[in-house]
Amino acid sequence: MGYVTAPGARPRALALGDLHASLTDPVLDAMNFLNEVVSRFPEAISFAPGRPSEGAFEPDDLARYLRVYTEHLERELGWPRDRVRTQLFQYGRTNGIIHDLIARSLANDEGIHVPAEAVVVTTGCQEAMLLTLRALFARPEDTLLVSSPCYVGITGAARLLDIALRPVREGTGGPDPEALLAAVRETRAAGGRPRALYVVPDFANPSGASMTVAARERLLEIASQEDLLILEDDPYGFFVRAGTAKPTLKALDRDRRVLHLGSFAKTALPGARVGYVIADQEVIGPAGERSLLADQLSKVKSMTTVNTSAVGQAVIGGLLVESGCRLRDANAEAIAFYRANLNTLLGELERHFPAARRRALGVGWNEPDGGFFLVVDVPFVAGTKALERSAQDFGVLWTPMSDFYLDGGGDTQLRLSCSALAPGSIAEGVGRLAAFITEQAAEADT
Template identity: 50%
Template structure:
């Protein structure tokens, strides 16, 4: 496979730029893994795709975009905001940290029991920018190290790499990141003369593994953070979709010492095309002249230079959704949560029907059983790399993601990730039947 995008043959030689003159992060093949994965999957458009984590898009309706924006504008008018100011909010450059922080604060209070003032929130260009801003602010020296759950969402390793921040992976267990493993990793980093600064994790239905950190471990993680002087970067795009009665408190809602920065995304709770997320950073920063600002306010200097500000149109649309739903996204997403729960159950049932767990010794295939989220992982008896994925898509009509893409320091060579969020139940059943044929064929070869 050719990883380099093709260019016109007649491109003048003088415009050619040796790749190795670019920043190492641009050249690093790991940074390109997601593009390669989606390109490989796209080469086989008839293949059923378990390779992405795209949200279910069956209810999207273009007409709703203007409804959401109109709803937000009405909300401003109802609050007595002058017409000229509303026009300026939508059309002009706006405040760097955004203008819907108040609405997001109400949603966080309602849905997550996170009680922070609007000044502690920065509206960002998705989770991704929230991460870049947080990392840029917290990591001050080349010796500062980010600890991350491994396997991890590619966005965290990529953001750290783009900022030249070294990452130490901590391999999770069946219940996600183990607090004592975090403490050990922090000590190991310190023993090398470096400083562990922050810890990244997704406590609820992690991507890629679907794990959930139990309550006791959450409390212990907060204690470890305090003992080791770590900030926690809590990423939570999937927690909203927990089954009724199973929702866990976020680390941020349990954080009494100000050790957690919460990274939010509207990609799954509203729609990813808005490219909207937020950073909750309520820590107080004291300047030498005695000034006191929230960390979110202080970090607006970074956001200003990354993106100037977040899209006014997206803020108005998401603001409209929040207002329409009385700041209760949990209730607003119950039907969506049921869709994801059904897809998870169908995937698990189909796997168990084809590979009875009691006959593991024969088929050598096993998987984890998450209680929510968009993903699960399957262990197989052969190298589940991108070349295998290509054979799977080309010859068997089903694509998936190699787990090795998500491990920080290597691992997951015989594991694959199944993302079932955007496949209807019948497509899931057919996709698993195809996957079974592929796995059986690999086992024979």
């Protein structure tokens, strides 16, 4: 007999306190709140989301990429039609079906040379983070060090898995290697086990900061010295505004300290939901048997998403084949677009807030060398209340920086993303933002 609620009775509610503790963590509320504000003010110009531009997307491209991938299997690999059908329509290999194409692209674009078997294809980079954290963090004292401010996706994933977090304050050049060394030793002194550092070395979300090559080399030296792994997230590395692209940590890695997390959301199309992790570390079993860490991640994936969508992988696979597995070249127009947008944003901020006005108001911002984001310092608390007013009264949205700090901070900072806007909208949006900041600053003085 099924459960029946008495007429007029209210169904018994679940107590939030009986659910996982992470569900009351502000980190998990941050994205939902922002999405809710965006939906309530659809006419506002939004500097909030870090999503890619849709300008180059065409629905017909999807069918073409599928056809290119199918032809690749049939003509280049010599597969019969039945095998192609199975590849596209069935569950498929847990670690992915385009791992070989990803490995070739990483070699061409980044100078990262790993066997295809070291590539785990995931359902977006978020799954890559979850698989990696679940496999690496085995003990209660295992601690994840994160650059602070930090992308909420990694801190939220750590909360879901009950992983201890320790922030490492970020400077203008990203995380300071010496600050990391101090954090590692302080963690050990407190009884913790520093297991890995999560870092976005190029144009980080949310700060836009990038590490120098010297800092990258020092970071790798410390990782080897302190038996620390590095989780390198690299979604924005292609999108250089000034100077030349720097080598990834994985390209510099000689001791297999780095797990390289990637995604095609920014460099191809986010709707495919295809990411990956390079896990070429060797794992030794109790009887001396050897495998790659990628094989161990496969076990975790088999109990979560089972496998990444074959259709989504095929679309990305066709794009990679069509580009000759040289995705950086294929992104030439996107790189130029994002460079122009970031230059426009910086130029409009300068136009509305020239040096004398900046000093009078107490306003400033950083000038990233690329990517999607920059941070504006303001003379008032830039929290949810201010964001509501900015959206409702001035028609402009942004992201509070305080959401990205684990150890407090960012209360008087806001993040701007210019990736999804047309240049004209950026100009109009900065004008609205300038009016909001000016009025809010004046009220803060009274």
